[in-house]
Amino acid sequence: MAEASIEWLSGDVLETQLSAPGSLLLVFVAEWCEPCQALVPRLERLAAQQRERLRCYLVDVDRDPQTAQKYGVRGMPTLALFEDGDLDATRVGALDDAQLASFIETALDA
Template identity: 30%
Template structure:
């Protein structure tokens, strides 16, 4: 039986996961970027934020060693994974390639 997370990423719509923590400065700096991207890709990409402190098993499952880390999934498959900060333009370019 699939877990909630696996069901979430196993869909035709791409799912962008942001692994973050509340205490992480670079993660907080990414907030406006995610808001911009969420507005631009509304209905085309789902964006989910996962707090690594509250979801340690999930962070371990995907080998999250630094934050922020973004991962993009489509139909249950990992399309890409990127650690560190990104600009809205960089993130948009990666999403455009995946859609």
């Protein structure tokens, strides 16, 4: 997968980020996953647009399977939106720009 400008997280660093207040989007991906590869550029645009409201990170399910299992990830890509450390909403699939924006806006405005 092409190197993303969104930071990759795992383990203790991930747990530290999850414990911080605010909105955080974790996107569970795999290198072999073509829909994941298609989604990452859209995420980068969204992260740049929403950086004041949302922290966005990638998690590689092959390198960090315990985190994927902890959050019930069964398909890729899986988007998990957390608010103040609590899982607020999830979506599975390579969302297009409009779907991605709608998912984020609906979750952040809830």
